[in-house]
């Protein structure tokens with residue numbers, strides 16, 4: 001029987017992140033992943049000069065742990081072109097550039113004058129410091145209906161593909177909720193936060209980060225492939241675990257009715273429902289909690305056209321579409337403008353995201369219908385002519401977990417289980433944050449805690 005210091009279940013970014021950090025610190029760690037390919041939601045297709053991301057597109061350089069992990073695996077970040085800073089909004093049937101700083105905000109058409117005034121009045125709105133609140137209620141209360149529908153609507157759509165009425169601001173945007181709590185105003189809190197960050201960097205307490213969008217030459221799959229490879233024989237791909245039990249001082253791992261390994265520590269980096277299922281009788285109370293963390297169906301549909309087939313210059317990141325403004329997909333990213341090295345120079349790569357809370361039926365569309373829903377509106381909007389030369393698509397069932405109001409109490413139930421069961425740790429995007437940065441930041445918390453516990 002093989003005995004490990006730590007066993008990680010789930011070979012997405014979270015699990016691979018924890019395992020890599022533990023290995024760097026000399027721990028004997030094994031990772032079980034059910035699919036043949038590592039990466040989970042990360043899926044980078046490389047073919048004929050294209051790198052096509054069918055999961056996350058990249059990460060913003062804001063969390064030192066991400067660049068440390070990338071460097072530790074011998075990889076070099078691919079920095080997005082400056083155009084990625086320019087983003088637009090699809091609103092009232094057309095594209096409006098989103099302002100990138102204060103002066104351009106004042107001139108921008110994204111909000112009418114009265115809404116800009118209401119936004120400025122946020123400084124004087126009394127703070128509310130109790131209970132979880134929906135993003136819609138919070139943003140309307142603090143910034144007014146217009147800003148709530150437009151800017152917060154776009155943010156929720158862009159990050160969660162979610163419904164602002166259902167998402168918890170405290171769980172989905174904790175920084176913002178914290179600014180109100182601590183400083184009485186989000187704007188005051190944000191300014192204080194920026195000043196403190198600058199001070200910490202100057203005094204060497206914090207690493208300087210650029211905030212720019214990054215990927216890797218072969219896409220994010222370079223990271224997950226390298227992390228799996230780095231684990232050598234202790235990366236066990238294509239091995240779905242059936243159950244995990246606690247026997248004496250060990251966690252035991254079951255596959256095909258037999259115990260295949262033992263470990264002192266267990267990191268469950270699987271979706272919350274799967275984590276609860278794996279824990280069997282121990283996780284019974286968690287199963288009910290996990291069932292109330294919904295996941296959105298999301299599809300990525302990417303097309304490649306010859307440059308001469310597209311009239312629009314595409315000199316930006318792309319756009320997010322406000323709901324009910326006449327554009328079905330959640331948004332379009334101009335992938336070949338953001339990372340030009342990931343497409344042949346005479347081709348244009350457009351990545352369309354569709355689905356989310358307001359469009360659950362997307363899962364029922366045929367490939368042809370999905371392609372039409374994503375590409376047909378681009379003909380008029382971006383001057384796209386004719387069919388794409390290539391198409392890639394991926395349906396990600398339950399793609400983005402939704403942190404609905406009440407999420408904090410769900411996380412507390414998982415925290416309590418960690419306290420109760422020795423050596424148990426939860427990671428992954430079901431609980432502590434969605435996205436590359438959030439799951440790797442949590443991976444660091446888990447690795448630190450695990451190393452400190454002995």
Ligand SMILES: Cc1cc2nc3c(=O)[nH]c(=O)nc-3n(C[C@H](O)[C@H](O)[C@H](O)COP(=O)(O)OP(=O)(O)OC[C@H]3O[C@@H](n4cnc5c(N)ncnc54)[C@H](O)[C@@H]3O)c2cc1C
Nearest residue numbers: 010012013014034040041055056057241399428429435436
């Ligand atoms: C379409 C899409 C686009 C996105 N775009 C971005 C973006 O641009 N930037 C960004 O920061 N974030 C983005 N995200 C979010 C980001 O991809 C995720 O938050 C992150 O990848 C989650 O990683 P994870 O390891 O927590 O989960 P997962 O990737 O879901 O990994 C969980 C793993 O557990 C495995 N598993 C499950 N059950 C078992 C079992 N019984 N035994 C063994 N293994 C098991 C699964 O196979 C899977 O590999 C996007 C997500 C989607 C879906």
